[in-house]
Amino acid sequence: MEALQQDHSLFNLTVMLLPLQTDHLLLPDVMIAEIFEPSDIEVKVESPEWFVGYIQWRGQAVPLISFEALNGSMAVPAALVQHVAIVESTLGHGHLPQYAVVVSGRPTILDITDDQIKPYEGRPRGRAEVMSVMLDQKTAGIPNVNWVEQHLQTFILHR
Numbered sequence: 001m002e003a004l005q006q007d008h009s010l011f012n013l014t015v016m017l018l019p020l021q022t023d024h025l026l027l028p029d030v031m032i033a034e035i036f037e038p039s040d041i042e043v044k045v046e047s048p049e050w051f052v053g054y055i056q057w058r059g060q061a062v063p064l065i066s067f068e069a070l071n072g073s074m075a076v077p078a079a080l081v082q083h084v085a086i087v088e089s090t091l092g093h094g095h096l097p098q099y100a101v102v103v104s105g106r107p108t109i110l111d112i113t114d115d116q117i118k119p120y121e122g123r124p125r126g127r128a129e130v131m132s133v134m135l136d137q138k139t140a141g142i143p144n145v146n147w148v149e150q151h152l153q154t155f156i157l158h159r
Contacts, residue, residue, distance in 0.1 A: 011114050016107040017140060018085055020068055021076065023123070024140035025101070026133060029109060031145075033086040033098060038064075041078040044159075049075040051155060055100055057086055063156060064100040070148060071126030071141070076102045089149055096153045110136055 016032050018025040034057070041064060043053040050069035054061040064084060069075035084100040085107070112135065120134040128148050129141040 012111065013113075014109065014111050015135075016085075016109055017136065017138060018101070018103045018107045019105045020102075021074070021104050022068070024138050025067055025103075026135065026140040026142050027087070027145075031088050031090075032107070033088055035083060035085050035103065035107060037082060038084055038100075041081060043078050047159075048155070051152075052076065052078050052081065052102060055084060057098070057100070060098075062086065062098050062100050063096075063152060064102065065148075065152060066102050067128065067143065067148075068102075070151065071128040073126065090145055091149050091153065095157060096149060099149070099152055108136065 014029045016027055016029045018027065038055040041053045041055055042061070044051065047053070050066050052064040052066055052075075055064050056062070064081070066076040081102050083103045083105060085103050086098050086100050088098055089096045117133050117135055120132045120139055123132040123139040123141075125132045126141065128144055128151075130144045131142045133140050133142060
């Protein structure tokens, strides 16, 4: 009888739960190219606090952001950055192929279905997020990737 029951989940997705200073960021794993410890950060003067600087990754300068600061919270100073996640841009052109996000440790990789991810109203949602969720007994923000990438690209192109 159980074999005849249908799975009512609409999707299966592998995600990364990226630890931030006080919370988590949830992204599909295919968007994350690598997690590593940067050796040097090139800080730019007169940048907004959410723009940490540039790091070198595979021979190219990649912009590094503090998602928390972009989302309206506290910035992570460059001197305290220990881990970054390289994110593949969704913009589809050469101005911003990748960017880096400050993370505070190693991510958790989870295989989830749509019924495992629930909106969570007990966590304030920042301006760079589309939703707050509870997943694997942890709260997380789902970023508004288009807004984040457009915001970053506008800054880079007009500086």
